[in-house]
Amino acid sequence: MFRLISTVQVKTCSKCYPVYIGFNLLDFLNVFLSRNDLKGKFALVSHKSLIDIYGGKIISSINRLDSDAVIIDVPEGEESKSLNVLTQIYDVLVNNRFDRWSTIIAFGGGVIGDLAGFTAATFMRGINLVQIPSTLLAQVDSSIGGKVAINYRGKNIIGAFYQPNLVVTDLNLLKSLPIREFNSGLAEVIKYGVVVDPQILNILENCSKPLPDDVIAELVTRSCNCKARIVEADERDEKDIRIMLNFGHTIGHAIEAASNFKINHGEAIAIGMVYEAKLSVMLGFLDVDVVDRLINILSRFGLPTSVNQLDIERILSSLRYDKKIKHGKIRLILLKSIGNPIVHDDVSIGSIRKVLKM
Amino acid sequence: MFRLISTVQVKTCSKCYPVYIGFNLLDFLNVFLSRNDLKGKFALVSHKSLIDIYGGKIISSINRLDSDAVIIDVPEGEESKSLNVLTQIYDVLVNNRFDRWSTIIAFGGGVIGDLAGFTAATFMRGINLVQIPSTLLAQVDSSIGGKVAINYRGKNIIGAFYQPNLVVTDLNLLKSLPIREFNSGLAEVIKYGVVVDPQILNILENCSKPLPDDVIAELVTRSCNCKARIVEADERDEKDIRIMLNFGHTIGHAIEAASNFKINHGEAIAIGMVYEAKLSVMLGFLDVDVVDRLINILSRFGLPTSVNQLDIERILSSLRYDKKIKHGKIRLILLKSIGNPIVHDDVSIGSIRKVLKM
Numbered sequence: 190m191f192r193l194i195s196t197v198q199v200k201t202c203s204k205c206y207p208v209y210i211g212f213n214l215l216d217f218l219n220v221f222l223s224r225n226d227l228k229g230k231f232a233l234v235s236h237k238s239l240i241d242i243y244g245g246k247i248i249s250s251i252n253r254l255d256s257d258a259v260i261i262d263v264p265e266g267e268e269s270k271s272l273n274v275l276t277q278i279y280d281v282l283v284n285n286r287f288d289r290w291s292t293i294i295a296f297g298g299g300v301i302g303d304l305a306g307f308t309a310a311t312f313m314r315g316i317n318l319v320q321i322p323s324t325l326l327a328q329v330d331s332s333i334g335g336k337v338a339i340n341y342r343g344k345n346i347i348g349a350f351y352q353p354n355l356v357v358t359d360l361n362l363l364k365s366l367p368i369r370e371f372n373s374g375l376a377e378v379i380k381y382g383v384v385v386d387p388q389i390l391n392i393l394e395n396c397s398k399p400l401p402d403d404v405i406a407e408l409v410t411r412s413c414n415c416k417a418r419i420v421e422a423d424e425r426d427e428k429d430i431r432i433m434l435n436f437g438h439t440i441g442h443a444i445e446a447a448s449n450f451k452i453n454h455g456e457a458i459a460i461g462m463v464y465e466a467k468l469s470v471m472l473g474f475l476d477v478d479v480v481d482r483l484i485n486i487l488s489r490f491g492l493p494t495s496v497n498q499l500d501i502e503r504i505l506s507s508l509r510y511d512k513k514i515k516h517g518k519i520r521l522i523l524l525k526s527i528g529n530p531i532v533h534d535d536v537s538i539g540s541i542r543k544v545l546k547m
Numbered sequence: 548m549f550r551l552i553s554t555v556q557v558k559t560c561s562k563c564y565p566v567y568i569g570f571n572l573l574d575f576l577n578v579f580l581s582r583n584d585l586k587g588k589f590a591l592v593s594h595k596s597l598i599d600i601y602g603g604k605i606i607s608s609i610n611r612l613d614s615d616a617v618i619i620d621v622p623e624g625e626e627s628k629s630l631n632v633l634t635q636i637y638d639v640l641v642n643n644r645f646d647r648w649s650t651i652i653a654f655g656g657g658v659i660g661d662l663a664g665f666t667a668a669t670f671m672r673g674i675n676l677v678q679i680p681s682t683l684l685a686q687v688d689s690s691i692g693g694k695v696a697i698n699y700r701g702k703n704i705i706g707a708f709y710q711p712n713l714v715v716t717d718l719n720l721l722k723s724l725p726i727r728e729f730n731s732g733l734a735e736v737i738k739y740g741v742v743v744d745p746q747i748l749n750i751l752e753n754c755s756k757p758l759p760d761d762v763i764a765e766l767v768t769r770s771c772n773c774k775a776r777i778v779e780a781d782e783r784d785e786k787d788i789r790i791m792l793n794f795g796h797t798i799g800h801a802i803e804a805a806s807n808f809k810i811n812h813g814e815a816i817a818i819g820m821v822y823e824a825k826l827s828v829m830l831g832f833l834d835v836d837v838v839d840r841l842i843n844i845l846s847r848f849g850l851p852t853s854v855n856q857l858d859i860e861r862i863l864s865s866l867r868y869d870k871k872i873k874h875g876k877i878r879l880i881l882l883k884s885i886g887n888p889i890v891h892d893d894v895s896i897g898s899i900r901k902v903l904k905m
Contacts, residue, residue: 201784202560276699283700309670314696314706315783338672341634342641348672349707425561425673536834 191217194360195408197413199333201424205351208333208413209472210406214359215243215321220248225355227292227317231258232282234305235296236265239323247296258294263301267450270304270339270345278308292317292354298324299454300329303345306337310351319355321364325374326455329381329412332356334420334431344442350425358413360405372490373455376437378408379486380462381415384436387527393486402497433530436522437462440541443507447499459492468536468544469523501545505538549575552718552764555771557691559782562710566691566771568764572677572717573601576608583713584648585675589616590640593654594623595791597681605654616652617643621659625808626660628697630705635880636666648773650675650712656682657689657812661703664695668709676711681720683732684813687739687770692778692789702800708783716771718763730848733815734795736766737844738820741772742794745885751844791888794880796822798899801865805857817850826894826902837885859903863896 193211204324210219222228231251233244240262249543251258261281263269282291293316295305302320309318322332325520338348363371375393382389389411396404416434423430441461445452452460469475484494496504521536551569567579589609591602598620609616616884619639621627640649653663653676657839660678667676680690691714696706721729733751740747747769754762774792781788803810810818824841827833842852854862866877879894 272630272634279699279705283704311705311707313704314694314708335670341637346671347637347669349669350672454606 191220195410195416196415197410199352199417200421201335201352203335203350203424204354205221206353206355208356208358209304209412209476210328210358210360210410212360212402212406214357215361216246216250218247218321218357221355221357222251222292222319225352227354228254228256230262230285230287230290230291231256231294232278232285232287233294233296234261234263234278234301234308235294236301237470238265239296243296247294248434257446261305263297263304265300267300267340269300272339272341274304275308278305278313279312282308282312283421287312287316289316292319294319294321295332295353296321296323298322298327302327302331302338303338303348306335306351306353307339307459310337311350315351317534318351320353320356322356322358324366325363325371327362327374328358328360328409329374330377330416332358333413333416333484335424335469337450340518344446352424358409360402360409363405368490368491369453370455373453375490376455376459376462376487376492378412379483379490379492380434380437380458381412382486383462383466383483383524383527384522385415385419385431385528385532386411390482390486390527393489397487429532431524432520432532436524436530437465439508439519439521440464440504440545443504444499446494446507447503452493452499456493459487460494462486463494464496464541464544465521466524467547468540469525471540471544472533472536473547475524475526475533475547480523482527496545501542504545505542508538549578553768555564555691555768555774555775557710557778559693559710561693561708561782562712564711564713566714566716566775568686568716568768568771568890569805570718570760570764572715573719574604576605576679576715576722577611579713579715580609580650580677581612582830585712586612586614586648588634588643588645588649589614589652590619590643590645591616591652591654592619592636592650592659592666593652594659595620596623597655601654605652612898619663621655621662625658625698627658628701630663632696633666633697635671636663640666640670645670645674645778647671647674650677652677652679652710653690654679654681656680656685660685660689661694661696664693664709664711665697665706667693668707673709676709677860678711678714680716680725682716683721683729683767685732686716686718686721687732687769688735688774690716691771691774692803693782694784702804710782716767718760718767719748721763727847728813730850733809733848734813734817734845734850735821735899736770737841737848737850738792738795738816739770740819740844741824741882741885742791742880742888743773743777743842744769748844748885751847756847760786760801765877781866787890790878790890791880794882794888797866797877798822798862798903801862802854802857804865810851810857814851817845818852818854821845821852822854822899822902823879824882825905826879827883829902829905830881830891830894831899832889833884837882840885853905859900862903863900866896866899 338345696703803815
């Protein structure tokens with residue numbers, strides 16, 4: 190049987206939907222699909238490695254609904270978030286006569302969620318979407334909130350806001366994650382702790398390692414709650430609320446790019462948070478103790494906290510083409526204290542250079 | 548000076564926006580843009596024929612806001628609603644460093660509105676969109692309500708719901724429309740009369756011809772009001788409300804396709820309305836007098852009312868792949884009386900064949 194730990198409701202103007210968090214949920218996918226009135230045709234968009242292990246049980250779960258599923262196998266890696274792969278998925282949907290009442294199941298990490306989510310957002314003006322995030326990063330962040338996109342001459346240049354009908358977060362999936370990927374997801378969990386829910390930091394400072402199941406369940410639930418509340422307040426990222434979740438991301442994205450993605454997303458965000466916190470100290474907003482506390486927590490989970498040998502000028506040039514640039518000025522999230530972020534509209538490249546050299 | 552006749556407000560959950568209806572509005576575009584806080588970069592997406600005449604005044608109007616505009620010239624015709632042209636527009640936006648606060652102005656008929664609207668919906672997860680409909684059809688229908696799309700292996704297979712920030716409906720633009728195109732737009736006006744606002748039919752039966760300016764202004768305002776109220780009640784076409792506006796369109800679309808688009812959209816909808824009304828009579832819902840009244844009004848404005856020499860089997864085979872097919876059954880809007888449409892979920896191909904042969 191499955192063990193449902195919590196259900197986080199996300200109420201946006203475009204859709205209200207549940208995030209089911211628990212263990213062994215994947216075997217009972219049909220229960221969650223039918224609770225949300227999904228039937229008809231399904232497309233399972235995933236990677237071969239996941240399909241090999243879980244494809245069979247997902248398909249048979251769907252068959253229990255008297256429905257069929259077509260499997261769409263997408264190569265791993267950011268390169269799959271392309272117009273080319275998108276078109277291939279459209280082709281499968283057209284060939285299989287998908288209609289407006291059909292459903293796409295995005296089963297994977299952020300790449301699958303973004304790509305399959307954008308397909309669902311744009312096929313026949315939007316069809317049903319189920320997110321089944323397979324990584325910690327996707328479970329606490331990208332599967333909730335409707336940001337979907339593909340890359341085109343830049344990251345996430347083509348995209349939409351498109352909420353799923355439901356999210357199925359099976360914590361069993363985390364057990365087979367490589368430790369580096371799990372810790373990378375923890376970087377986003379730590380971000381919620383810094384920006385929204387300080388209790389997360391207390392938990393991470395005091396829990397045993399490796400993290401017990403009940404602690405993971407609590408951290409994921411708390412993170413999903415943070416994300417849900419913020420998305421509800423600012424679904425389309427227009428009101429300087431959702432942007433708070435970009436703490437660590439402006440410098441982080443630039444670091445990710447400057448490392449040629451050898452530093453993964455979570456690691457880059459870890460480093461980005463440290464430098465954006467240092468910048469907050471340098472500009473007189475934040476007490477320096479917070480930087481030390483942040484570095485300690487990140488280090489406890491093997492996350493990097495400095496740019497080390499990266500080319501600082503390369504990081505700065507990546508910064509210059511960022512979606513968060515408004516009317517040509519760099520916008521950054523700074524900290525006044527834990528749980529108290531602010532938007533700063535006019536940070537100079539000079540101050541960022543200075544802090545990266547610290 | 549401009550003459551603003553009416554402002555129809557459209558209040559959807561995703562956006563609230565005004566439709567400005569009047570004469571000579573285009574010369575004062577800057578007034579309407581700044582009323583709605585639009586500044587930054589603009590892209591004017593239109594056809595060469597319109598750019599040649601109006602491009603200069605639109606650009607200088609934008610310059611009055613201390614903003615610049617790039618002009619994107621799209622070939623006329625449905626073929627422009629393609630992935631290929633879409634990608635070309637993305638390229639111009641990336642090359643010109645458009646950001647999330649930039650604006651696309653869709654100036655043209657339904658093709659431009661759909662294509663430029665879909666670009667705005669998907670570039671950087673959605674940028675500002677101004678609709679300036681240049682045809683009667685676009686003014687009363689496609690510019691309002693956020694349906695945007697391109698064609699891919701079928702009409703409007705890739706699309707979104709994306710509301711504009713404002714609509715500028717300059718009735719002067721109608722004066723240079725070919726009479727066939729103007730009448731084609733009247734088919735949609737007549738549809739609003741049949742489905743929502745019977746007063747429209749009274750006006751069309753009793754007005755002088757050619758239609759005087761004040762009558763056109765009233766018909767456009769009434770039509771925009773019909774569209775706005777229905778879109779507000781059912782933005783994403785999920786509640787069997789917005790679908791009522793598909794009266795005439797199920798058979799109409801099939802006729803358009805079966806004629807290889809020699810019969811234009813409005814004309815096809817005119818014929819479609821007649822046969823869907825006849826079907827309503829045949830299935831016992833509607834009094835036959837309504838069909839006669841509808842045929843009289845359509846004929847008064849030179850619109851066709853019968854399939855004549857079209858291949859009926861070709862129409863039927865076009866019907867079989869239609870977005871309005873739900874779980875394999877043909878859904879049609881039928882009439883119980885003027886102003887009283889109903890959704891019928893299970894019309895057989897046989898009854899449609901029979902009525903087309905009447």
